[in-house]
Amino acid sequence: MDAALQPVIETTGLVKDFGRTRALDGLELRVADGEVHGFLGPNGSGKSTTLRVLLGLIQPTAGNARVFGLDPWIDPVRTHRDLAYVPGDVSLWPNLSGGEAIDLLAGLRGGADEGLRRDLIEEFELEPRRKARTYSKGNRQKVALIAAFARPARLYLLDEPSAGLDPVMDAVFRRQIHRVSRDGATVLLSSHILSEVEQLCDRVTIIRSGAAVETGTMAELRHLKRTHFRITGLAEPARLAELPGAHGLRLDGPAAEFDAEAGDLGAVLAGIAEPGLSGLTVAPPSLEALFLRHYSDRRGQAQ
């Protein structure tokens, strides 16, 4: 197979059982070389378990996982040679300073790039002399992120990396993702923060109960969902009930709200036009709605 076409990450029918609990249930995940891939799912859906399988920290019960074409369980050392990992809940050595922890973690991978290390510490506003014991969750996260970004890698596995970062630091984090992505690296970023995935990722895989329920580019996924309309000033709001393509109509005095499929947008716009119209809000397709739909599916509340 052509090396360029070979996916950096590929899992087929991945199953992982912990006792009687099934954490992964036939997960299919493909991440192509050079893409920033969002891995989206609610808490407990199997995101961290997947990353641990990809790192060879745990052995899949069934199915296959390949990273750089290698089986991470059989050959973890070669798999890790060009990879950086940031766990979801970063725990550090209480008596090591932040700077020492960065040097240790980057050092085990071959050593930090001095310039990058300096810039990252400055950008993330980390106090490297403080002992990890005194760090907050966000500061521990920063240490792991700096250690990951301070040495170039071909693949970054990031488990909910921005949880605990404030908005300013989150922006710094996003700049780093753009930087490594520009340099041609592949990123797998798990998250339940939808706006983050929306802003950063080329492709998204949505996981629910240990299986991928949806995967595609952002454009493809947007296609799946409905645009939200809110209109005020209609003379007879009730007439919208007969409008083809308007779903889930709710009336609130002079205001009306409904959703419309992408294919019906032209007809809907033509149908609502009338002289008395005083306000129109069209919410852009957000991943939020998509996500909620997949999440609520599990509880049997499909729209």
Place this chain on the structure above:
Amino acid sequence: MRGVLRLALFQARRDRVLLPVWILGIALLGFATSSAVAAQFGDEAARTAIITLAASNPAFLFLRGLPDGIGSGAVVFFQCYAFTAVLAGLMSTFLVVRHTRTDEELGRSDLLDGTIPLPRAASLAGTLLLGGGANLALALFVAIGFIAAGLPVPGALGAGAAVGAVGVFFVAAAAAVAQAMPSGRSANAAASGLVGAAYLVRGIGDALGTPEADLLHVTSAWPAILSPIGWGQRSRPFTEPDLLPLLALFAAAFVVAAVAVLIRQRRDLGASLLPPREGRERAGVGGTSLVGLAWRLQRSTLTGWCLGAAALGAVAGMLGPLVAETVSGVAPLKELISRLVPGGRAELIDVFTAALLGMAGLFAAAAGIQAVLRLRAEEAEGRAELLLGAPMSRSRWLGANLFIAASSAVMISGTAGVSASVGLGVSGVTSVPAGSLVPAALAHVPAALVFLTATSLVFATAPRLSIPLGWGMLVTGLILGEFGELFGLPLWVQDLSPFRHSPAMPVEPFDPAGAAALTLVGAVLATLAGYAISRRDLTA
């Protein structure tokens, strides 16, 4: 007060497995000792023989305590009081630190102290209450163990109270230490160091004690009065019960606990008398490797163990001449020893030195196990995941820690050996060349290797069991080694303990076959662990 009680019950719930194991384990040790004494020293002649032998041997006095007549209760108390008191002290200090400084460091206290409408020190008061309750239970169960083995009831109750009173004292002491130290680990180290010091100081006082003419009683020298374990011993429950020393322990505990509560009431959450120091900005040499990390994590505890080992060596050096003097000053004692140990006073000092070096060997094994168990902490607290995301194999990670664990064992034994040679060399009382005490101390390393590699194999195969099994193996080995003969266990069971295969140099000759066998067993266990560690899931 009801709030404090509820906090104590809440903390007790977290300890519902651990505390019963401690309490029943300690009580069982007392029961087993008394049954063994009843079986093996049933008649007065046998008891007279053992007590005379002990009274004339400072090594015995140092390890066990003061002989106090030949009543069966008194013999039992002599055999097991000091060990039981140390265990009660450790149970109490670990209990207190677990619920105070460790919780504070991990941020669990924020949640609780920020939520409950009680004074700042309420949670500490709850812990003190729990500690008192645990030691009350301990006193009762120890007494029940003695009674079950057929000892007189009043004496058994008094002996239980002595053990419990030492525990109560260390509950208060640990509460004060927890106010001063910045982390759970440093608080545990300092508090258990106090327990060790109490045992050591009592040992010095007892070893220097004056035997009475009949060689059935020994009166301790003044250092024993500095030790809470020494106070408990003074209550003499089976001969002339005296509650005063126990009341003194309770009073001291009350004062120390009140100071701890006062400090807690006045300080910020998370603040400590010893502030956490700033660290370095960059990792030092070796700070970027797995061995370097293992060393870094072991360094401060290793220093503590080495200080303890050096103290043991120094005790040998300091007490050597005094022991020799005491022995030669008491005419009947001198006579007895020349009958028991042909050759005179020097060999007696060697017996004493051998006992101390054996104890340093126990330190070496404990430090090695502790270093290996750090792997489990790294895994359970999620740091292993961070490390093993790097291109490093698990067997290398295990190997780095085993290397540091084994090096710790060598350093601790070596320290004890050097300190003993210097001390005894200066005093010039030993019958062997002082330099030979270093190899004598190092002869205990192979046994330590077996313990630490066995712990690593448990970690590699059943990580969740590694902490109880690791320490459990050490305690079992210690009991088989120290009490196996007394309990009359079959020889092959006693021989399961690696300690049994370490020669008591300089009294016994070096045993190359035993050392080689122990080292081989260690190597096999380490290899199996290295193989198994890559074949299991990382678990929390």
